[in-house]
Amino acid sequence: MDYRRLGKSGLRVSALSFGSWVTFAKQVDLGPAKELLGAAYDAGVNFFDNAEGYEQGQSEVVMGQALSELAWSRDSFIVSSKVFWGGDKPTQRGLSRKHVTDACHAALRRLQVDYLDLYFCHRPDVDTPIEETVRAMDTLIAQGKVLYWGTSEWSAQQITEAHAVAREWRLTPPTMEQPQYNLFERDKVEGDYAPLYDTYGLGTTIWSPLASGLLTGKYNDGIPEGSRMALPGYEWLKDTLASEKGKDHLAKARALTQVAEGAGLSLTHMALLWCLANPRVSTVILGASRVSQLKDNLAALDHADRLTPEVMAAIEAIVKNRPEPPQRY
Numbered sequence: 001m002d003y004r005r006l007g008k009s010g011l012r013v014s015a016l017s018f019g020s021w022v023t024f025a026k027q028v029d030l031g032p033a034k035e036l037l038g039a040a041y042d043a044g045v046n047f048f049d050n051a052e053g054y055e056q057g058q059s060e061v062v063m064g065q066a067l068s069e070l071a072w073s074r075d076s077f078i079v080s081s082k083v084f085w086g087g088d089k090p091t092q093r094g095l096s097r098k099h100v101t102d103a104c105h106a107a108l109r110r111l112q113v114d115y116l117d118l119y120f121c122h123r124p125d126v127d128t129p130i131e132e133t134v135r136a137m138d139t140l141i142a143q144g145k146v147l148y149w150g151t152s153e154w155s156a157q158q159i160t161e162a163h164a165v166a167r168e169w170r171l172t173p174p175t176m177e178q179p180q181y182n183l184f185e186r187d188k189v190e191g192d193y194a195p196l197y198d199t200y201g202l203g204t205t206i207w208s209p210l211a212s213g214l215l216t217g218k219y220n221d222g223i224p225e226g227s228r229m230a231l232p233g234y235e236w237l238k239d240t241l242a243s244e245k246g247k248d249h250l251a252k253a254r255a256l257t258q259v260a261e262g263a264g265l266s267l268t269h270m271a272l273l274w275c276l277a278n279p280r281v282s283t284v285i286l287g288a289s290r291v292s293q294l295k296d297n298l299a300a301l302d303h304a305d306r307l308t309p310e311v312m313a314a315i316e317a318i319v320k321n322r323p324e325p326p327q328r329y
């Protein structure tokens with residue numbers, strides 16, 4: 001396993017990490033969850049990602065119980081939660097000081113830990129002043145309940161405002177952002193955030209590196225039974241596949257499969273290695289509903305030398321979605 005700094009922080013996070021969205025408490029219960037976490041940890045994965053919004057908190061309950069039973073030394077792993085979607089009542093969602101505080105306490109209980117290593121604002125909240133959220137995060141950090149705080153899918157402007165507020169009031173600024181990043185989704189990581197890496201030392205924990213499985217090639221010939229797009233409750237995801245954009249992605253996934261085969265790689269490995277090739281990526285968060293998938297994905301690291309400049313160019317010729325670099329005058 002390789003380890004990368006989380007932005008400019010001193011925290012070393014495994015290049016491949018593991019998250020439980022869709023899977024824990026939906027596709028797998030405690031037994032398989034322990035096996036998945038164990039397979040990841042044994043391979044050197046040290047970061048496990050979660051959120052209050054995953055299966056209404058039950059994903060954290062499963063992960064917390066698994067971590068408790070696995071009984072790894074607390075200083076050997078990093079665990080996260082995210083705040084935003086805690087419930088239906090007005091005080092149970094968003095980024096108010098109240099909900100940020102309540103959600104942290106609830107996540108600590110569900111995950112059965114004394115502190116969260118990483119705590120993310122799962123989305124921006126336009127109804128809460130950013131200063132209120134920065135102050136709430138700073139308080140939790142001062143109380144030792146959170147070590148590093150960050151954002152997810154915030155705009156560069158919103159992240160910049162959080163830093164400005166933190167600097168003005170000597171509060172702790174965000175360390176990391178959790179954006180979607182994969183062969184189909186590059187705008188934020190390669191475009192919007194480009195000025196933030198050097199200015200603020202922003203770290204990134206990127207999500208859906210396989211575009212929910214599309215970049216494994218498993219949807220090339222239809223929707224397999226038991227796959228994410230066939231799950232009840234995820235019809236919205238299945239619908240995206242039928243959209244014009246989805247059809248375009250599917251056609252590209254088929255073409256990318258050919259490139260991967262030519263390079264002696266699986267599409268899965270090529271897609272993961274492509275994410276890792278970006279040095280602005282601190283960690284690629286894997287998702288897996290089975291241990292075999294997780295082991296397959298972790299094995300991508302053994303083939304990094306096959307992602308040559310020629311293969312990168314062949315990929316670019318298919319996806320054709322590199323964001324414009326920031327203008328220099």
Ligand SMILES: NC(=O)c1ccc[n+]([C@@H]2O[C@H](COP(=O)([O-])OP(=O)(O)OC[C@H]3O[C@@H](n4cnc5c(N)ncnc54)[C@H](OP(=O)(O)O)[C@@H]3O)[C@@H](O)[C@H]2O)c1
Pocket residue numbers: 018019020021022023027049050122152153178179206207208209210211212213214216218226227228229268285286287288289290292293294296297
């Ligand atoms: N911050 C955010 O807003 C946000 C949003 C989404 C995700 N995340 C985080 O990012 C993590 C990863 O996202 P993701 O789960 O969408 O990642 P992903 O890698 O794009 O998709 C993972 C899914 O693809 C399928 N898959 C993975 N490897 C496979 C393989 N080798 N062969 C066949 N199928 C395979 C599995 O689904 P099936 O077996 O069910 O088909 C697996 O659950 C999440 O767990 C979560 O922690 C964050």
